[in-house]
Amino acid sequence: MRKKIVAGNWKMNNDLAATNTLISELIKKEKTANADVIIAPTFVNLLEASKRLKDSSIKVAAQNMHFANHGAYTGEISATMLKSVGVNTVILGHSERREFFSEDDNLLKQKVNKALDEDMQIIFCFGEKWEDRSIGKHFMVVESQIKNALFHIKNENWKSIVLAYEPVWAIGTGQTASPEQAQEMHAFIRNLVKENYNSTISEDVSILYGGSVTSENCKELLREEEIDGALVGGASLIASDFAAICRAAE
Ligand code: PEP
Numbered sequence: 445m446r447k448k449i450v451a452g453n454w455k456m457n458n459d460l461a462a463t464n465t466l467i468s469e470l471i472k473k474e475k476t477a478n479a480d481v482i483i484a485p486t487f488v489n490l491l492e493a494s495k496r497l498k499d500s501s502i503k504v505a506a507q508n509m510h511f512a513n514h515g516a517y518t519g520e521i522s523a524t525m526l527k528s529v530g531v532n533t534v535i536l537g538h539s540e541r542r543e544f545f546s547e548d549d550n551l552l553k554q555k556v557n558k559a560l561d562e563d564m565q566i567i568f569c570f571g572e573k574w575e576d577r578s579i580g581k582h583f584m585v586v587e588s589q590i591k592n593a594l595f596h597i598k599n600e601n602w603k604s605i606v607l608a609y610e611p612v613w614a615i616g617t618g619q620t621a622s623p624e625q626a627q628e629m630h631a632f633i634r635n636l637v638k639e640n641y642n643s644t645i646s647e648d649v650s651i652l653y654g655g656s657v658t659s660e661n662c663k664e665l666l667r668e669e670e671i672d673g674a675l676v677g678g679a680s681l682i683a684s685d686f687a688a689i690c691r692a693a694e
Contacts, residue, residue, distance in 0.1 A: 445648065446647065446648055446649065446650050446672050447479075447480050447650050447672065447673075448478065448479035448480065448650070448672055448673050448693040448694060449479055449480045449481075449482065449606060449650050449652060449672065449673035449693070450477070450479045450480070450481055450482070450652075450673050450674050450676065450686075450689055450690045450693050451481075451482040451483070451484065451505065451535070451567055451606075451608075451652065451673070451674070451675050451676065451680075452481075452482070452483045452484065452676050452677075452680025452681075452686050453484045453507060453535060453538070453654075453675060453676065453677050453680060454483065454484055454485045454486060454507075454680060454681060455486075455507070455540070455677060456486060457486070457681055458485060458486065458489065458681070459489075460488075460489055460492060463485050463486075463489040463492060463493060464492065464496065466681065466683060467483075467493060467496045467497065468496075469683030469684075470483070470502060470683050470686065470687070471496075471497075471500055471502070472683075473683060473684070473687035473690075474500060474501060474502060476687060476690070476691055477687065477690035477691055477693070477694075478693075478694045479673055479690050479693035479694065480501075480503065480673075481501065481502045481503070481690050482502070482503045482504070482505050482533060482567075483497075483502060483503075483504060483505070483680065484504070484505040484506060484507045484535055485504070486507070487506065487507075487521055490504060490506060490526070490529050490530075490531050491529040491530075494529050494530035494531060495530075498530070503532075503533055504530065504531050504533070505531065505533035505534060505535055505565075505567065506521070506526050506531050506533070506534045506535065507534075507535050507538065508521070508534070508535065508536070508538070508541055509521055509522065509523050509526055509534050509536075509555060509558070509559065510522050510523075510555070510558075511551070511554035511555045511557070511558040512558075523558050523559060523561075523562040523564060524562065526564070527562060527564070532563070532564050532565060533564060533565040533566075533567065534555075534559055534564055534565075534566060534567070535566075535567045535569060535608075535675075536552055536555050536556060536559065536566055536567070536568050536569070537552045537568050537569040537570055537589070537593065538569045538610075539569065539571060539610060539612045539615055540615075543612075549588070549589060549592035549593045550592070550593075552568075552592075552593040553592065553593045553594075553596065556568065556593055556594060556597065559604075560597065560601050560604060563604070564604065565604050565605075565606065566604055566605050566606065567606045567608050567652070567675065568590075568593070568594060568605060568606070568607055568608065569608040569610050569654065569675065570586055570589035570590055570593075570607075570608075570609065570610070571586065571589075571609055571610040571611040571612050571614075571615075571654075571655070572585040572586055572611055572612065572613075573585075573612045573613060574611075574612070574613035577611070577613065582611075582629070583629075583632055586609070586629065586632070586633065587632075587636060590607070590633065590636060591636075591640075595640050599641060599642070599645060602637075602641065602645045602648070602649055603648075605649060606649070606650045606651075606652060607633060607649060607650070607651045607652065608651075608652040608653075608654050608675040609626065609629050609630060609633060609651060609652070609653055609654070610653075610654035610655050610675060611625075611629075611655050613655075614654075614655025614656050615654065615655050615656070615677065616656065616677055616678060617655075617656055618656050619655075619656060620655055620656040620657065620658075620661050620665070621653065621655055621665075623664050623665050623667070623668050623671075626653045626665060626668060626671055627668040627669065627670050627671065630651045630653070630668070630670035630671055631670045633651055634646045634647075634649070634651060634670060637649055650672040650673060651670060651671065651672050652671075652672060652673045652674055652675045653665055653671050653673075653674055653675070654674060654675030654676065654677070656678075657674045657675075657676050657679060657689060658679050658685065658689075659679060659684070659685040659688035659689060662674060662688065662689040662692040662693075663692045666689075666692045666693050672693075673693045674689055674693065676689055
């Protein structure tokens, strides 16, 4: 059964005090959502977030991880380190990682493999740039991003995968994809999974939309049949806005 999921990507925002304040506000609003709710604070605040949310239904995710267990990778964080602070979910392939840290399909494939080996849940992000869409290449770009990093996994691995379609032109720009554009792409993605795996897997995988989702536009996006939730950046930093988005995903 497909799940409704709303995940908040806090990016490089919120120091320890701000993390605690936002978590306290979210805990107060927690009971109002039926969707699975996930927040992804910055690495240094994952332990604190994990402790604070230990008895809560809100899950904590990391925004990235390395593919190795340990070793000479200055500045990196491994899956086992994340798990040791209670984090079992990781966002991989975010467009900012692809753009500013040169993460490509091959590297992401290695990260996917590691996360699966460690039994972690993966929120796998992908999406086209405006220049791709403007020349009609958006389906092709999305297909190759998904195929190259994910389509080697086994059928049973799909229970650990959440897909997140995030058109790059919509991230942090205020220019949200229309519900029709998002629905069209999500249907394409689901069909891609069906063609390469089977209809049980394609029907069960949750496909989130991300890109300037707000408390105002969330209802019309989340009412679309193929949109199973949202990956939220900016609006996840404001408790009332994030809670409204979580409530809309039912
Ligand atoms: C994101 O960073 O994943 C994102 C969707 O950001 P925003 O909601 O701010 O566009």
